[in-house]
Amino acid sequence: MQFLSDNAASVHPAVWEAMRKADAAASPYDGDSLSVTLDEKMAALFGRDCAALWVATGTAANCLALATMVPPHGAVVCHEEAHIEMDEGGAPGFFLHGAKLLLCQGEGAKLTPDTIRAVIDPIRDDVHQVQPHAISITQASEYGRVYRPEEIAAIRALASERGLGLHMDGARFGNAAAFLDSPAGDVAGAVDALSFGFVKNGAMSAEAIVFFDEGQADIARYRRKRAGHLQSKGRFLAAQIHAMLDGDLWLGNARSANAAAAEIAGACADRLMHPVEANELFVRCTPEEREALREQGFGFYDWGEDAARFVTAWNTREDDALALAKAIASL
Template identity: 50%
Template sequence: MHFFSDNATPVCPPVMAAIAAADREDHGYDRDAWSARLDGAFSDLFDTPAKAIWVASGTAANSIALACLCPPYGGIVAHEEAHVAVDECGAPAFFTHGASLMTLPGEGAKLSPDAVQERLGTIRPDVHQMPARAITITNATEYGLVYTPDEVARLSTVAKTHGMGLHMDGARFANAVAHLDCDPGDITWRAGVDVLSFGCVKNGGMVGEALVFFGPQANVRAAEAERWRKRSGHLVSKGRYLAAQILTLLEDDLWLANARAANEAAQVLAANASGRLMYSVQANELFLELTAAEAASLRAQGFEFHDWGEGAARIVTNWSQDAASVEVLAQALRALG
């Protein structure tokens, strides 16, 4: 059984059906009927006017979003283990034409308002130092922890006090919302988020993510994002196939149902991890203490997962699993003692 990553999962059947249904002649790029519905669909989902565009990948979504918030001479505050800092090959600097990441530590890959405030306090307001222009957070984080609405709002207060934008990397946004059982607006625009990278591929999509802009500058920033998308080679000619996937995930809250299935599977495994958990399991990732021999034993039984440094492993559940389907791994974990 594969527990490497939710990127490796099959495509959700309704999404595959939507791709097939979109396989007819329409306008190119983002002028098709499906792409034209994105603004309305996301405005309904978040209960506020929103501007949304599709992009080809999560890295592109994050980097284009940050390019809309930060100039080449600016800084972007991020966690030191954020995806934008360690897994995007310098893409934010590439897309912004030079902006630098100002990385900070924090438990479970979370930024704290106090740490951000302290870092900002070290920057002189003169031309010799780089001004911080944006904060980016990941929800759920790279260690599977979830920012609450209050935590997001406190970071937003810091950002707005310093004239900065706030971006949320929502590769696992659905898992965060499913865990909190809240309105998606509560941890985004109501809490002060300016732009969200709305994850789809990890949650049953084939290819394509959404960038969702909120607030009074949404139209201007979305128009700028469209330029960045074209210039960076991400304006695919048959964008309807990306838009159709995103719309299908939104319909009847399929995006939430998929995330809930992944989260519930993770909880079953967590309950059988016998004190091995390195972090609280709030989304669909488990970080476990495992010896090399224990890891080898699990792999010998057909379970595949990533090592996470010496004596640790990462296990990721996904939309296609449920409590019953992961019970065999739960039993294997329990048998380790």
């Protein structure tokens, strides 16, 4: 019973089906009928004009988005535990040509205007210090916490006041939307670009970068090719995204994952390091307790010395979630 991560979960049948349908020979790169209709479908979902580019990984999505907002001599403001800082092997430094990450604190890996200001206000506006050009937030956060629309609005206001772009890493955007039960446009807020994740939510190898600024999309198209991320059979990536959007599969899958997490959370409320809002649980437990759980067949990561991280996925079986809930309760 696997709770290691949602990042290697099986592919949803509807995604497989869409990919098979896309097999018939077609235009290469992003000239096929599936790729060219993504903008429209995304615009309908978010309620405003946008341009959507597929890429294979969240790292590429995040970094290509940020590269349109931040010059090589600039900086991105992000949480000190953000994925772009901790888990992308230095990809922002590569895609942004040495631009810097300015690391902020914030409860639950969420930024606030205050924690952002604490970092950017002391920066003198002179050439000796790297100047911020964009803010990147993660929805849901690296601790499974969800930004409320008003929280995003407050960050957006600060960004606009300081002339900064705003990017959202939505690797688990679906889980955030499922939690908020709000329209996608509200879950994203007025960001300039969104990395809309599908791989952790039932797709195989397709994420979307949704640009709400056409000019940035135009730049990103060149940079996607230049980064080797323009696939000649891109129709298979577009097909995955269409399948995830059709019938709100992205939302349904995320609801399933969240429900499984909630089930488990209910059994260990007193052990939780963070409120469970999405599909990740950070649970205090001793090495002995973890050993006991592993002996029962549960797979998960240690989280430091005294905790474990459990992640549910779109296809986590209810029985498995219940079994884990029971096992933790019995520790």
